[in-house]
Amino acid sequence: MTNDHSREVLGKHGARAQRRPAPSHSSVASQLSESLPVVNVDSIAQNTGNPVITFDHVTKIYAAQPSKPALEDISLHIFPGEFVFLVGHSGSGKSTFIKLLTREIKATQGHIYVADEDLTTMRNWRVPYLRRNIGCVFQDFKLLPNKTVFENVAFALEVIGKSRHVIRTQVPEVVRLVGLQDKLDKRPDQLSGGEQQRVSIARAIVNRPPLLICDEPTGNLDPQNSRGIMDLLERINRTGTTVLVATHDREMVDNMRRRVIALDRGRLMRDQDRGVYGFDV
C-alpha cells in the first residue's frame, strides 16, 4: 500500500460520495429488514476478486471448555471494500472471531485465510507482519497515557521501523482525517472518550492497513459520539479499507444497513447484506 495509491482511492470514493443520495435512516430502528425500504448504498462492494477474509469450516474449542465450542463450523467470505457488522450476545464468539483473525489464538479445526495467507499454518515469526496489515480498534482505546496524541499515533509507525520522515508526514495527515488536528499535543486524559477513540482509530489506520477490525468501538461512548465514530469508520471504508465491526449497538447496525454477520453460541446464525441487528434483547 503506497501513499499515492491510497490517495487515489480516497479521491475516487470522495467523488462518488457526492453523487450518493442522502440515506433515509430514520424509520428503520426496530423492524425486520424485509419490511424496510431499500437503502441506496452504492458503496457496498461487489463480491468480486479474492476475499480478504475466508473462514473455512472453522471451529475453536478452548481447553477450559472442551464440550462447548466457542466457534463451531463457521464458513464465510469477506471481500475487499466491504463494511461488515459482527453481532451477537456476550459469549456468542465475537471476540474469539476477532482473536482468530489477528492470530492471537489458533483455530482448533478448519482454515482461516487473510489476504490469501493461511493463518492456521502461519509461522509465529510471520504473525507481526500479518498484524501490520490489520488495524485494530478496541472498546478501551488502549492508548498510552504518558504520550501525546501525536506520539500515540507515531508509536505504531515507530515500532515497525518506519523512518522519521514517514512519521512526520503520515501522522498529521491521519490525525486530520479523524478530525483531531488541533489536539496533537494533548494527552489521552485531556480528551473525551470519543476523541480518544478517534486517536485509537488514527493509530489503527496510520499504516494504511487494507483491513480494519473494531471490537465494540462504541461500547464506552454516548450515542452522539458513537455516531461520529461510525461516520468516521464509514469514511475510512470509502477509501477502500475493509471494515469489520463487532458491536452490541443495535441502533447503529439498524441505521447503517450494512452486511450483518450474526453469531449465537458459536454458530453462524445469519449472514445478510444490508441487514439489521435482529436479536430481541
Next chain:
Amino acid sequence: MSSIFYFFRESLTGFTRNLSTTLGSIITIFLSLLIIGIFCVGGAVVNNVVSSVENQVSITCYVADEAEQDQIDEVMDYIRNLPDVQNVSFTTKDQALEDFSSTTSNSNIVDQLDGQNPLPASIEVELQDAQQVETIAQEIASYAPFQEICDEDDPADAANSLEYGQQTVDRLFQLTNAVRIIGIALVALLIFIAFIFINNTIRLAILARRREIAIMRLVGASNGFIRGPFLAEGALHALIGAALAIGIMEVLRNIVLPRITAALPWLPLQIDLSLFLLIYAALVVAGLLIGLFGSLLAMRRYLKV
C-alpha cells in the same frame, strides 16, 4: 540502525524506572565479576610461585648416618661429573640442625631433642637446567655407591632419599586445587545470584511496559523489536558491572599490588599487563553472557510474543 538507538534509549529509561533493582543487578554482576577477576589474578600468582619453585633446581640427597666420608666423596665426585651439574656441596648433620633451628619458628624444639640429632646429612646438588632435574635424580638414585650410603634401609629405595623441586610443586598443586574448587563454587553462587537479579530486574521492566508491549504486538512490531530493549537493558547492566569490576581491578593493580610486592618481596607478583587485559576482556564477555542470558530467561517466562 534507528532501532538500535531506540533499544538503547528504552534501556536508559528503564534505568530511572526501577533504580533500586537496576542498581542491585549491576552490583551483583560487578561483585561476581570482581571475584572472578581476583581469582584469575590469584591463579596467575600461584603459577608464578610454582614456576619459581621449579626454577630452584636443586636436589637434596640424604645420606645415612653410618656413611664413611670417602664413600660420600666418591658419590660427590660422580655427581660433579654428571652433565648440567653446577655445584655439589655437603651438609653435615650439625649444619642441617642449625639450618632447621634457624628457619623454624619453634625454637624450643631443638632443646627438646635431648642432644640427639634426628636430621640426616645430605649432599646438595645445584643444576644449570631445570629440565634435567628428573633425569639427574634418576641417575643418582641408580648409582650403586649412593645406594649404599642412602638413608633408606633397602638400596632399591634410594630414590626416596632424594628430594627435589617436583615434590614441593606437587604439594603446592594440592593446595591450589583446593583453593580453586572453593573459588569456582563461590563464583558459581555469585553468578547464580546475578542471574536471579537480572531476571527480576527485567521482569519488572516487562511489567512496567506491558501496555506498550500489548500495543506493539497489536500494530505488528516484530518479536525482535519487542525483545530488543530488554536484551539491551540486560547487556547494559552487565557492561556497567564489568566496567566497575575492571575499574576496581585497575585500582588494585596500581595501588595495592605494589604495596604487597614491597611487603612480601619473596612472593613473585610480577604479572604482565597483557594478562590483565586478557582477564578484563574475559570479564566483559562473562558479564555480557550473564546479562543476556538473564534477560532471555526473564523474557521466556514473562514476555509472550
